[in-house]
Each structure stands twice: as structure tokens, then as C-alpha cells.
Amino acid sequence: MDSCASLIAEHPHRLPPLQAASSRRRTLAVGLIGPGRVGSVLLNQLRHAQERLARETGLELKLRGVAASRRMWLDCDDPDLNARHDGAQTWRPTDLDEFAAYIRGEDRHHAMLIDCSANDAVASHYAEWLASGLHVVTPNKLASSGPLSRWQAIRAASNHGGRFRYEATVCAGLPVVQTLRDLLDTGDQLLSVEGMFSGTLAWLCCQYDGKRSFSSLVREAHALGYTEPDPRDDLSGIDVARKLVILAREAGWPLSLQDVAVKSLVPAELASLSREAFMERLEDMDVPMAGWLAKAQTEQGVLRHVASLDREGHAKVQLHVLPAAHPFAHTRLTDNIVQFRTQRYRDNPLLVQGPGAGPEVTAAGAFADLLRIAESLEVRA
Numbered sequence: 354m355d356s357c358a359s360l361i362a363e364h365p366h367r368l369p370p371l372q373a374a375s376s377r378r379r380t381l382a383v384g385l386i387g388p389g390r391v392g393s394v395l396l397n398q399l400r401h402a403q404e405r406l407a408r409e410t411g412l413e414l415k416l417r418g419v420a421a422s423r424r425m426w427l428d429c430d431d432p433d434l435n436a437r438h439d440g441a442q443t444w445r446p447t448d449l450d451e452f453a454a455y456i457r458g459e460d461r462h463h464a465m466l467i468d469c470s471a472n473d474a475v476a477s478h479y480a481e482w483l484a485s486g487l488h489v490v491t492p493n494k495l496a497s498s499g500p501l502s503r504w505q506a507i508r509a510a511s512n513h514g515g516r517f518r519y520e521a522t523v524c525a526g527l528p529v530v531q532t533l534r535d536l537l538d539t540g541d542q543l544l545s546v547e548g549m550f551s552g553t554l555a556w557l558c559c560q561y562d563g564k565r566s567f568s569s570l571v572r573e574a575h576a577l578g579y580t581e582p583d584p585r586d587d588l589s590g591i592d593v594a595r596k597l598v599i600l601a602r603e604a605g606w607p608l609s610l611q612d613v614a615v616k617s618l619v620p621a622e623l624a625s626l627s628r629e630a631f632m633e634r635l636e637d638m639d640v641p642m643a644g645w646l647a648k649a650q651t652e653q654g655v656l657r658h659v660a661s662l663d664r665e666g667h668a669k670v671q672l673h674v675l676p677a678a679h680p681f682a683h684t685r686l687t688d689n690i691v692q693f694r695t696q697r698y699r700d701n702p703l704l705v706q707g708p709g710a711g712p713e714v715t716a717a718g719a720f721a722d723l724l725r726i727a728e729s730l731e732v733r734a
């Protein structure tokens with residue numbers, strides 16, 4: 354039986370692939386940096402998809418290494434090893450240059466690094482990795498929203514070297530960056546963006562009704578994997594400001610973090626503590642947040658964390674009390690909303706809406722980036 358016939362026999366309700374997998378055989382070596390909440394879920398997703406991708410699409414994924422902050426594991430091609438990299442024998446102290454060289458191997462155009470850390474030093478390597486031909490995929494926002502000169506160097510390197518994709522940096526698995534890219538590439542012009550860009554704050558605003566303290570909800574959001582490694586990045590609005598900067602730069606506007614007017618929810622006395630000390634003093638946020646809730650109840654409105662950006666460079670991030678009839682009032686759980694107003698969508702904006710945080714959806718966003726890059730790889734003879 355040929356491969357199409359056997360596929361139909363195994364899965365009678367599925368259509369066969371458009372092109373036989375055997376005619377599209379490609380190999381991609383993958384190294385994952387940052388096996389934390391998102392990174393370890395992504396490793397699982399990749400491992401579970403390996404066989405199906407090879408069979409249905411001809412893509413052979415080789416999971417060659419995992420690097421954490423202190424240790425890295427090489428030779429991770431064995432699925433069992435990936436599942437329990439903590440117990441692997443082939444670890445050594447992390448050295449990102451050595452890691453990149455190992456993943457690149459002999460075939461730099463068929464190798465990719467996926468950065469699932471939240472680390473600026475890792476982001477500082479992207480330009481050099483891309484220039485060497487490695488592809489880079491990441492949910493880490495620090496490169497795309499960090500210093501403009503570094504961002505420009507990364508873009509320049511990706512124009513001539515490996516490909517760079519970062520869809521999961523804005524609203525996790527939602528197609529936000531690609532939607533904007535498609536609008537711009539087809540000749541549309543961005544006028545403004547408005548919406549709710551924080552899954553954590555969306556979830557907190559929906560859950561917080563006074564029955565439980567705000568601090569206990571923040572702890573739960575952290576345990577669910579919605580928050581940044583340091584939840585102050587969410588509560589201060591800086592994480593949302595980063596997303597605005599990423600979208601602005603995608604549109605060609607040279608915005609930087611200091612251009613965004615952000616109203617933080619973190620009391621000043623908690624802002625400079627260590628992350629551990631902050632988590633111990635989370636209860637200090639309960640009184641000011643109870644004040645916000647009382648205001649919303651008095652005005653018969655709802656709390657919503659809203660951000661906006663326009664082409665004049667005005668960018669704002671803050672908590673609001675919105676009327677109960679406002680379109681942003683009817684979201685659930687971690688729902689994000691991104692409203693693009695463009696020349697084509699001037700009177701009725703284009704909306705992207707759905708869950709905007711959590712390891713599963715974020716990892717899937719990075720995985721989809723990997724697949725888009727894999728589509729462009731040269732087919733093996």
C-alpha cells in the first residue's frame with residue numbers, strides 16, 4: 354500500500370496530504386533554551402509531533418539539545434532523554450556559544466534555536482546566531498522590545514541569514530504579529546492598535562470580585578503559568594508595554610519602552626524588592642486593588658487593563674473601569690483582544706481575540722513559527 358492509501362486506511366475520515374511527504378523530506382535540528390513552564394511544554398509538543406510530522410509532511414525534527422541557565426544537555430535526540438533531561442548523563446555547564454555551534458553542526462541552514470527564557474543575555478546572541486545562518490524562534494519579548502539598535506541589528510542579520518520569528522511574544526498563541534505582517538505586506542497601513550494584551554491581567558480582572566483577595570489570585574495566576582517569571586512584569590504594565598513596542602516596530606515605527614506611558618499597579622515600595630521578597634509581600638497590593646474594585650462597583654462597571662498605540666507615537670497602558678456594555682467587558686478568563694485600525698479596516702477594525710497566556714498556547718505559537726520556517730527549508734535530495 355502506498356503512504357496515502359495507508360494513511361486513509363488508518364484515518365478514514367482524514368484527507369491525505371496535498372503533496373506526498375516523501376517528495377518534501379526536510380531535516381531541522383532544534384536546540385531549546387529555557388526549559389521552564391513554556392519550554393518544557395514545547396519540548397513535549399515537539400516530541401509528540403515528531404513522528405506525525407515526518408510521516409505527513411516529510412519534516413524530520415531532530416531535538417539535539419536543551420540549555421537551562423546553569424546546565425545544558427546535548428545529544429537529546431532520544432525522546433526519553435528529552436522527557437527527563439534532568440536525569441540525562443550528557444550535561445555540562447551552559448555555554449551558549451558551544452550550544453549554538455553544536456546545534457548548528459554541519460548544516461547551519463537546517464538548524465534552529467528556540468529561546469524560551471526571559472533572559473536579556475540570551476536575546477543579545479540573536480544577531481550573531483542569525484548571521485551565522487541559524488534560525489531563531491522565541492516567545493521572549495526582550496529582543497523585539499529592547500534597545501532599538503539591537504533590534505535593528507537582529508532584523509538586518511535575519512535579512513541575510515537565518516529566519517527570525519516571534520509570534521508568541523504578543524498574546525501567546527494568537528495570530529497577532531502575522532496578522533499585522535500580512536496587512537502591511539499586502540499594502541495596508543496601520544493607523545492604531547487598541548486592546549487588552551495581558552492574559553494575566555485579563556484573568557485577574559475577570560476573577561477579582563472581592564470574594565478572594567487580589568494577592569491570592571496573583572499567586573494562582575503564577576501557578577497556572579499565566580504570569581511572567583516575575584509577576585511584577587505583568588502587574589506593572591511593562592509586559593504589555595513591550596507588546597506595544599513589538600507591534601509598533603513591526604509597523605516600522607521606531608517606538609521604545611520609554612515612549613510608552615504606563616500606569617503601574619505595583620506599589621512603589623514593592624518595585625525594587627527581589628522577586629522572592631515581592632512575592633512574600635504580595636498582600637500589600639490588596640488594599641489598593643480593593644479600592645479599584647470598589648470604584649468599579651460604584652460605577653457599575655468592570656475592571657479592564659487596556660493599551661493603545663497610534664501612528665503619532667502615542668502609547669498608553671493602564672487599568673480602567675469600563676462600562677458593563679463596553680465590548681472589552683465581555684471577555685472570559687485570559688482573553689486578549691487586539692483591535693487593528695488600518696486604512697482598509699478604518700471604519701470597522703479587524704479583531705483578534707482569544708486566550709492570551711499559558712504554557713500550552715504559548716508553546717503552540719512558537720511551534721507554529723517553527724513549522725513556518727520549516728516550510729521554507731530546502732528539500733533533501
Ligand SMILES: NC(=O)c1ccc[n+]([C@@H]2O[C@H](COP(=O)([O-])OP(=O)(O)OC[C@H]3O[C@@H](n4cnc5c(N)ncnc54)[C@H](O)[C@@H]3O)[C@@H](O)[C@H]2O)c1
Nearest residue numbers: 387388389390391421422470471472492493582710711715
Ligand atoms: N507564560 C506565558 O503565558 C507566556 C506567554 C507568552 C510569552 N511568554 C514568554 O515565554 C518565556 C518563558 O516563560 P515561562 O513562563 O516559561 O518562564 P519560566 O521562568 O518558567 O522559564 C524560563 C526558563 O528559562 C531559563 N533560563 C533563564 N536564563 C537562562 C539562560 N541564560 N540560559 C538558558 N536558560 C535560561 C530558566 O532556568 C527557566 O527554565 C518568557 O520570555 C515569557 O515572557 C510566556
Ligand SMILES: N[C@@H](CCO)C(=O)O
Nearest residue numbers: 551552553580581710
Ligand atoms: N504574562 C503574559 C504572558 C503572555 O505574554 C501575560 O499574562 O499576558
